[in-house]
Amino acid sequence: MTGRTIGIVGAGAVGQTVAALLVGETWCERLLIASRTAESAAGLVTDLDDMAHLARTGTRALACASIAELDRADALVICPRATFTNTATHNVRMAGLAANAPLIADLAHTFTDYSGPVVMVTNPVDVLSRLFAAISGAATYGIGSATDTARYRTTLAAHHRVPVEAVDGYVIGEHGDGAVICASTTTIHGRPCTVPLDVIRAELTDRPRRINSGIGRTRHGPAAAVLSALRKLLAQEDGTDVLSVNRAGVWLGIRLHIQAGQPTVQPLELDPHETADLLTARTKLEAAYRKISHHEQQGAPTCP
Numbered sequence: 001m002t003g004r005t006i007g008i009v010g011a012g013a014v015g016q017t018v019a020a021l022l023v024g025e026t027w028c029e030r031l032l033i034a035s036r037t038a039e040s041a042a043g044l045v046t047d048l049d050d051m052a053h054l055a056r057t058g059t060r061a062l063a064c065a066s067i068a069e070l071d072r073a074d075a076l077v078i079c080p081r082a083t084f085t086n087t088a089t090h091n092v093r094m095a096g097l098a099a100n101a102p103l104i105a106d107l108a109h110t111f112t113d114y115s116g117p118v119v120m121v122t123n124p125v126d127v128l129s130r131l132f133a134a135i136s137g138a139a140t141y142g143i144g145s146a147t148d149t150a151r152y153r154t155t156l157a158a159h160h161r162v163p164v165e166a167v168d169g170y171v172i173g174e175h176g177d178g179a180v181i182c183a184s185t186t187t188i189h190g191r192p193c194t195v196p197l198d199v200i201r202a203e204l205t206d207r208p209r210r211i212n213s214g215i216g217r218t219r220h221g222p223a224a225a226v227l228s229a230l231r232k233l234l235a236q237e238d239g240t241d242v243l244s245v246n247r248a249g250v251w252l253g254i255r256l257h258i259q260a261g262q263p264t265v266q267p268l269e270l271d272p273h274e275t276a277d278l279l280t281a282r283t284k285l286e287a288a289y290r291k292i293s294h295h296e297q298q299g300a301p302t303c304p
Contacts, residue, residue, distance in 0.1 A: 144175020145253025
């Protein structure tokens with residue numbers, strides 16, 4: 001199918017990068033951009049128009065006067081960030097919970113009964129995916145574990161000096177300190193391999209810090225994860241992704257096979273240590289959600 005419309009909430013680092021990637025997609029006809037200020041949305045749209053003209057693509061962008069206008073979109077990408085200073089040295093992504101939860105809740109009330117897929121980027125992505133889904137009723141998918149899985153494969157491939165494409169392995173659970181590395185089922189060229197867990201965990205922790213230190217904020221990796229999810233959820237391609245979805249009431253990263261836009265959970269076989277790690281992540285995410293669950297009872301949204 002072609003002629004799709006994608007709504008993007010947030011014109012920051014990730015929102016800009018997602019929009020730029022979508023301009024190059026032949027199936028994406030229109031982008032609807034909403035941001036905290038009309039100026040930022042208009043500025044991004046103008047820049048995207050220049051890009052579309054120079055790249056000779058048919059995608060057109062439109063700045064929305066109100067968030068509610070995005071209900072015309074076939075899918076939504078949620079990537080705004082509240083204004084706060086993150087000084088955490090561990091559980092870094094979870095540190096945005098109190099600041100970002102009211103922002104996401106406000107948005108979710110605007111999209112009650114939205115019928116298309118919603119791709120959540122804002123951290124802590126697992127908890128906020130659950131909050132958005134609980135309020136809006138929309139099918140909501142977090143992209144955190146997809147990014148972790150890509151980083152895992154890249155690091156393991158470098159360690160074993162093989163192409164990244166040779167590595168088949170996954171990171172599930174929390175996008176954060178509770179990430180579960182599925183080493184027991186990881187293969188290289190289809191064969192079991194040695195996974196240096198200390199090296200992998202250190203790199204998964206240090207990689208986003210290097211990015212933030214160098215360019216201010218991660219953007220390209222998460223944006224590519226969004227694009228991968230949208231292609232599958234909008235039936236542009238079939239394949240496997242690791243997205244945060246509802247598993248017995250808690251949103252956490254899990255392997256999905258998506259065919260004709262319909263996701264099916266493909267559970268991984270976990271060893272006892274991985275099973276215990278997943279249970280710990282689940283408990284942590286449930287406790288975090290209880291801290292913000294009161295936002296489900298908010299009244300009318302205040303989004304412009």
